Structure formats: structure tokens, C-alpha cells
Amino acid sequence: MRALKLHELTLAERLADMAVDALIDEADLSPKPALVDRRGNGAHSDLHLGLMHASALSLWPMFKEMAEAALDIGEIGLPLREALGRIGREGEQAMLVTTNGVNTHRGAIWALGLLTAAAALAPRDITLNAARLALLNDRYAPQPFSHGAQVAQRYGARGAREEAQLGFPSVTQRGLPQLRKSRQLNTGEQNARLDALLAIMTELADTCVLYRAGPEGISAMQRGAQAVLDAGGSATLAGRRRLHELDNQLLALNASPGGAADLLAACLFIDRLDGAL
Numbered sequence: 001m002r003a004l005k006l007h008e009l010t011l012a013e014r015l016a017d018m019a020v021d022a023l024i025d026e027a028d029l030s031p032k033p034a035l036v037d038r039r040g041n042g043a044h045s046d047l048h049l050g051l052m053h054a055s056a057l058s059l060w061p062m063f064k065e066m067a068e069a070a071l072d073i074g075e076i077g078l079p080l081r082e083a084l085g086r087i088g089r090e091g092e093q094a095m096l097v098t099t100n101g102v103n104t105h106r107g108a109i110w111a112l113g114l115l116t117a118a119a120a121l122a123p124r125d126i127t128l129n130a131a132r133l134a135l136l137n138d139r140y141a142p143q144p145f146s147h148g149a150q151v152a153q154r155y156g157a158r159g160a161r162e163e164a165q166l167g168f169p170s171v172t173q174r175g176l177p178q179l180r181k182s183r184q185l186n187t188g189e190q191n192a193r194l195d196a197l198l199a200i201m202t203e204l205a206d207t208c209v210l211y212r213a214g215p216e217g218i219s220a221m222q223r224g225a226q227a228v229l230d231a232g233g234s235a236t237l238a239g240r241r242r243l244h245e246l247d248n249q250l251l252a253l254n255a256s257p258g259g260a261a262d263l264l265a266a267c268l269f270i271d272r273l274d275g276a277l
């Protein structure tokens with residue numbers, strides 16, 4: 001029997017596959033402190049794993065369109081930034097239709113959208129080019145009084161926009177180095193990813209945590225994540241105990257580190273890209 005020849009994927013389709021895979025891998029990773037995972041809903045009453053998966057899959061056409069826009073326009077500049085803003089806003093609407101109005105991946109659309117477009121232009125300069133895009137001002141972006149905007153005003157926090165404008169330091173300086181370090185220690189892939197998430201949490205001003213639990217929540221998240229790593233990481237018995245303590249502490253504060261989860265997905269996307277292109 002003749003083998004069925006599947007159509008070769010375009011670069012934009014491969015990038016969209018990688019972005020969605022990164023979101024699904026992030027959602028599935030367990031046990032994540034106070035986040036939705038295979039165990040349950042974490043600190044969320046309106047989210048569950050199936051919804052996170054459906055939301056991730058609904059974003060595939062958006063990521064593909066963003067990569068295509070980058071390839072068509074071919075350079076960093078206002079036309080590409082504004083095209084991404086428009087496609088991103090349409091993607092947010094598609095997400096909200098799929099989730100019945102629940103905000104599952106707003107931060108991920110921002111981070112992975114910029115990174116997908118930057119990867120289509122030049123994978124080696126991915127975070128630099130994503131930062132250059134984030135620094136451009138989209139004239140059509142609405143200025144909603146988002147949770148991020150509210151805590152930025154109240155606490156002077158550095159949110160998702162600044163993280164991207166700085167070239168994703170939480171990913172390049174913390175998540176990715178920790179992922180590779182833990183892999184070298186043969187901790188197993190799931191523990192290496194958990195350690196990467198914890199490394200991201202150690203210094204992040206996650207606006208989701210700040211909005212729900214204030215500076216007390218941020219300090220519990222940062223210190224608790226550092227304590228797991230100091231105890232030997234997620235693969236050790238002492239580290240696991242600390243991880244359970246962090247989970248309980250964040251649940252008690254109703255503090256869900258959704259921004260850190262998005263940045264873990266960004267980390268997994270860049271890691272996968274390094275091996276694929």
C-alpha cells in the first residue's frame with residue numbers, strides 16, 4: 001500500500017504548532033503551585049485543564065497568522081507591530097468565545113505572539129527582536145484599566161509589557177538556564193520544567209499575584225520558589241516538601257501565578273525552537 005503523503009508544514013504552521021505545544025505542556029505540568037494542572041484547578045474557580053487545552057488550541061490560527069505577518073512584512077517596525085496588535089486582539093476574542101468569557105491566556109498571547117513573530121524573522125535573535133517589537137507603540141491598542149494597569153499604578157510593578165520590552169529576562173536569565181541545569185542533573189524532564197517555573201517565580205512581579213494578594217503574595221511566591229530550589233529542586237524529597245508548602249501558602253492567599261505560567265510557556269517555546277529550526 002502506498003504511504004499517504006501529508007502536506008509539508010510551512011514555517012508559520014510549524015511555529016504555531018510549537019507555540020500551542022508549549023501552552024499545552026505548561027498546562028499539563030504538575031504539581032504547579034496554585035495553578036491549573038493535571039491535579040486540579042489551583043486557585044481558580046472558573047478554570048480547568050480541559051479549558052486550558054481548548055483555549056491553547058483556539059490560538060493556533062492566531063499564531064500562524066502572526067508568523068505569516070512577520071514573514072510578509074519582513075522587518076521590525078510599526079506596520080508589523082500594529083498587525084500583531086490587531087491579530088492578537090482577534091485572538092483574544094477567539095479565546096473568549098472558546099472559554100465562554102474566561103481569561104485563560106491573555107498574557108501568553110502577548111508573550112508567545114511576540115516570540116512567534118520574532119522567530120519567523122530570525123530565530124537566533126528571538127528575544128531581542130521580540131523586545132524591539134514590544135517597544136513600539138501600537139496606535140490602535142485600547143487602554144483598558146486591566147488588573148495589570150491597576151497594580152502598576154498601586155505598587156509601581158513591572159508587568160507583562162516591561163518584561164517583553166526588556167527581552168524576557170525572567171526567561172533568558174532564570175527559566176532557561178535553570179531548565180538546562182536541572183536537565184544536566186538528570187532530574188527528569190517534568191522536574192526540570194518545574195524548576196524552570198520556580199526560577200521564573202523567584203524574581204517576577206506577577207501582576208496576577210499582586211492583584212489578588214498584594215506584596216504579601218509576591219513575597220510568598222518569590223521566597224517559597226527560592227526555598228524549593230535551595231532545598232535541591234523539585235526532584236528531591238526536601239524540595240518536594242517545600243513545593244507542597246508553597247502550593248498550600250499560595251492557595252491560602254488565593255494567589256495564582258498566571259504570569260509565571262505564561263513565561264514558562266515562553267521558555268518551553270524557545271527551548272523547543274532551539275532544537276527544531
Ligand SMILES: CC(C)(COP(=O)(O)OP(=O)(O)OC[C@H]1O[C@@H](n2cnc3c(N)ncnc32)[C@H](O[C@H]2O[C@H](COP(=O)(O)OP(=O)(O)OP(=O)(O)O)[C@@H](O)[C@H]2O)[C@@H]1O)[C@@H](O)C(=O)NCCC(=O)NCCS
Pocket residue numbers: 084085086088089102103104105106107108109110111113114138141146147148149158159160161163204205206207208211212258259260262263
Ligand atoms: C501589553 C499587554 C501585556 C497589556 O496587558 P495588561 O495591561 O493587562 O498587562 P499585565 O496585566 O501586566 O499582563 C497581562 C497578562 O500577562 C501575564 N503577566 C502578569 N504578570 C506578568 C509579568 N510580570 N510578566 C509577564 N507576564 C505577566 C498575565 O497573564 C496570565 O494571567 C491571566 C489572568 O490574569 P488576570 O487578568 O489577573 O485574571 P482574570 O482572569 O482577569 O481575573 P481573576 O482570575 O483575578 O479573577 C491569564 O490570561 C494568564 O495569561 C496577565 O494577565 C497586552 O496584553 C496587550 O496589549 N494586549 C492587547 C493586544 C496585543 O497587542 N496582543 C499581543 C500582540 S503580540
Ligand SMILES: Nc1ncnc2[nH]cnc12
Pocket residue numbers: 026027034035036037042044047052104105108256257258259261262
Ligand atoms: N496553568 C495555569 N493556571 C492558571 N492560570 C494560567 N495562566 C496561564 N497558565 C495558567
